[in-house]
Amino acid sequence: MRILIIEDNPDIVANLYGFLEPKGHVLDSAANGYGGLALAAQNEYDAVVLDVMLPGMNGLELCHKLRGELRKDMPVLMLTARDTLEDKVAGFDSGADDYLVKPFSLVELEVRLKALVRRAKGAHAANAVLAFGDLTFDTETFEAKRAGRPLALTKTGYTILRLLMREAPKVVTREQIEHEVWGDNPPDTDALRVHIHALRQALDKPFPHQMLRTISKIGYKLVDAADAGQ
DSSP states (O other): OEEEEEOSOHHHHHHHHHHHGGGTOEEEEESSHHHHHHHHHHSOOSEEEEESSOSSSOHHHHHHHHHTTSOOOSOEEEEESOOSHHHHHHHHHTTOSEEEESSOOHHHHHHHHHHHHHHHHHOOOOSSEEEETTEEEETTTTEEEETTEEEOOOHHHHHHHHHHHHHTTSOEEHHHHHHHHHTTOOOSSSHHHHHHHHHHHHHTTTSSSOOEEEETTTEEEEOOTTTTTO
8 A cells, every 4th residue: 555644743653664664555754734735735645644633734624625625535544642522523524534543553553544445446436326305426426415405525424325325215224334334344433423423414404304314223214305304
């Protein structure tokens, strides 16, 4: 993998180089947000390891710019010392694909990076537009709209929405969603709940009726907006 590391702690950077380079991975690094953004603009990477607390421009701002201004879709693994639900929501909302809390295992970091890259390379968008109620999703261009209004989702959010729309109106279990997003290596955290929260904010918050329903102790399903008030 070619990996961009954006981290201002020299010890962490040295540990990453010492662990990943002998395994054949190619690394670039930047110690601040502006340097990292410049490298991301100039080069193509398989994945980005991004610290939240950076000098100059923090990781959340940088990730927004990667997804927005630069339109880069490479997987982003965010590093942070913060472990609250609000911090995780902020990270995923900025466009991050995964979240690792410091201190972390180098072995786990590599496993997660490999899983992110494998999913990114294996995601073949179907040449079709999914539709359910007033919700549409072009799986080739990753443009999702509800009632004609564009929805801004994270990469994982698009993955979950695609699965829910393909199965709608059937219930999709938590296990099905976790396998779709993380394969055989789901995280031992509340990551799915965080992603569902972010998806619900984008899909339902601006509208009078909720389409994304939680089925207690089972999973989630989409409800046609015309029937959502029932």
